Amino acid sequence: MAGPNWDERYSAKEFAYGTEPNVFFASELGKLSQGRALFAAEGEGRNAVYAAQKGWTVDAFDMSVEGKKKAEQLAKEKNVSINDYQVVDVMSTTYGADTFDLVVFVYSHFPAEFKKEAFRKLSDSLKKGGTVVCEVFRCASAQPSCWNPTDM
Numbered sequence: 001m002a003g004p005n006w007d008e009r010y011s012a013k014e015f016a017y018g019t020e021p022n023v024f025f026a027s028e029l030g031k032l033s034q035g036r037a038l039f040a041a042e043g044e045g046r047n048a049v050y051a052a053q054k055g056w057t058v059d060a061f062d063m064s065v066e067g068k069k070k071a072e073q074l075a076k077e078k079n080v081s082i083n084d085y086q087v088v089d090v091m092s093t094t095y096g097a098d099t100f101d102l103v104v105f106v107y108s109h110f111p112a113e114f115k116k117e118a119f120r121k122l123s124d125s126l127k128k129g130g131t132v133v134c135e136v137f138r139c140a141s142a143q144p145s146c147w148n149p150t151d152m
Helices: 006-010 023-029 046-053 065-077 112-123
Strands: 036-040 057-062 084-087 100-106 126-135
Touching: 006 065, 023 046, 023 100, 023 126, 036 046, 036 112, 046 057, 046 065, 046 100, 057 065, 065 084, 100 112, 112 126
Parallel strands: 036 057, 036 100, 057 084, 100 126
Antiparallel strands: none
8 A cells, every 4th residue: 555655754763743642542541441452553652652551452553664663662661562563554454353442543544445444444353342542634525535434
């Protein structure tokens, strides 16, 4: 899958989005009981590391090798670990059904032609009664490439 060059973006010394968690995500996580969480398109790991600090077992994936390196660096600095961080595109993930208590999408960038299938595929890995935390960009409903979660 072609797209932005995330390795180039994440190779800078500074963290592209900082090291603090996304505010919306942190707020929602505080409402949940600990369990196992999957972080989609996690980049440099700020949200996964935050969840690990809060006692969650975290798995993550991203297309960027550099993002994974930064996530592992941040986890080490915060004295936590990411259980399994895979460098893979969303359509190549192989998570089993009913695996996670929480699936997190924070500004996950998926190509338009794969969005619906990607969200559905990752949602299938959610345990019954699990939670999806999703913060995305809003796009005008007139744009045919925009996927609406109500389409699921």
